[in-house]
Amino acid sequence: MLIGEVARRSGVSTRMLRHYDTLGLARPTGRTVGGYREYSAEDIRRIFHVESLRSLGLSLREIGRVLDDPAFAPSALVADLIRRTEERLKREQELLERLRAVDASAPARWPDVLRLVELLHGLTSASAARRQQTVLAPAEDVPVPVEVLAEAVLAESDPNVAGALRWALARADGDVVPTLAAGMRSADVDVRRRAVLAIAAMPGAEAAAVLADALADPDATVRKHAALALGARxxxxxxxxxxxxxxxxxxxxxxxxxxxxxxxxxxxxxxxxxxxxxxxxxxxxxxxxxxxxxxxxxxxxxxxxxxxxxxxxxxxxxxxxxxxxxxxxxxxxxxxxxxxxxxxxx
Known part of the structure; x- marks a missing residue:
């Protein structure tokens, strides 16, 4: 089968097929009398193997190693692919959340967007000091969306930064209790502990209802924080x-x-x-x-x-x-x- 027909049937472009040939990844085993590439059934099967492995995220070099080494063990490579995919998904989820935060702030001008992005970078900094500074001294004229503050307080492990975030949340405009209540349903006990402390600082019946539910939490620390807050009310x-x-x-x-x-x-x-x-x-x-x-x-x-x-x-x-x-x-x-x-x- 000639390269054009292979391209039509496989969905792989002729340019990519030639690239595979150059790399030695999927070479045609025959040539016509006129010198054209001619692919056998086994050659086409190898092309489909290459495409299948590409769909898993393997590089062309890794694919060559997999196909040419019969003793190659897939377990380590698959585990590495899982790790890389999880990291990519995490980055994309962070980007999605950042975009939603920008959209929620309804910026009118690009400078507003840039200032908000700078503020979001500060909240996700690896430096606890910078995160705390971002909370206590936000960018001028750029209010932090309450959803961003809520998500930040649920993820914050540093007690000083967490305290600053709770302080900012208690003074922010908007209904933040639903986001914090979602944290109370987390399987991660640390997230629930952060959530109950933040909700304890929130006024109103909605927060009190969430705290009442927290009295049945399996974690004693969560129950204690909820009881102290409810008793004070x-x-x-x-x-x-x-x-x-x-x-x-x-x-x-x-x-x-x-x-x-x-x-x-x-x-x-x-x-x-x-x-x-x-x-x-x-x-x-x-x-x-x-x-x-x-x-x-x-x-x-x-x-x-x-x-x-x-x-x-x-x-x-x-x-x-x-x-x-x-x-x-x-x-x-x-x-x-x-x-x-x-x-x-x-």
Whole structure:
């Protein structure tokens, strides 16, 4: 079969077939009387093999090695192709996200586009210092799209840069909660931890609903951040998690303070006291837990916890008894110093 017919049937241009011939990759094994290239059925089969391997991303040099060395093991080369393809897809995904960010900003002039691209480069810099500087001192007159900030905070591992990003997000215009909520569904626990911290700084019912769902997260750290944020908003659904934080530590002080604030509501105070008393009874041999519970009881408003503190002041463990007795005295003094109705404090 002559080269023109091979080109028509294979879809490979005559120019590329001649290139294959020059490289020794797919040469015709015959010539006509007039000197024209003549391809056999085996030659055409090799051309299809070359095209198949090209479709996998192999270079022509790699294809030559594969076809000419019967002992060539494909596993290492295929693994390398997978790695290269993943890197290419990552670069293309980053480009797509960058283009979407530019489009979302609706730039009116090319200088606006260039300034925004410069800002995006700063947010994706390998230098944490540069990323933080980009967040705190963005390009003049170029607002950062909230979606870009949200994606950046979900990916940011440096705590200082992440803090700056959360600060910027809390002050940005636009609804960023849906993007952060998507981060809460990530299989990567680090992403969920970053997301819950960012959502905790967001006002509104939408953010509160996402935080409420986060109380069921399999990761304890995510649950703790959600409970502290919800408790600070007055959500009583956080009480069980907050009480658990007191029992477990090490965030027992923060949890106790939030529980004390929630206990200003009499209906919630009874629920909290019941839960704390139950934990005291559930840990009769763990002095460290009972000390943390005593400290949490001291955060309760008024003298509602005084009875349980006095009971702990007679605990069999001396360290628990001493701490509880001291805290009971603090609660008594605090109650005595509180002015009654119509009394002006001195």
């Amino acid at each position: 007055g959500a009583t659904t956080a009480v069980p998690t907050l009480v658990g934080m007191v029992v477990e530590g090490p965030n027992d002080i923060e949890a106790a303070e939030v529980l004390g604030t929630l206990a200003r509501d009499p209906a919630c105070a009874e629920r909290i006291m019941t839960a704390l008393a139950g934990e005291v009874d559930a840990h009769p041999t763990d002095a460290a837990v009972r000390i943390r519970l005593a400290q949490a009881l001291a955060e309760m408003p008024g003298t509602s916890a005084q009875g349980l503190l006095r009971r702990l002041a007679h605990d069999d463990d001396r360290s628990v008894a001493l701490v509880a007795a001291a805290l009971a005295d603090v609660v008594d003094r605090r109650a005595a110093d509180r002015p009654g109705p119509g009394v002006t404090p001195r």
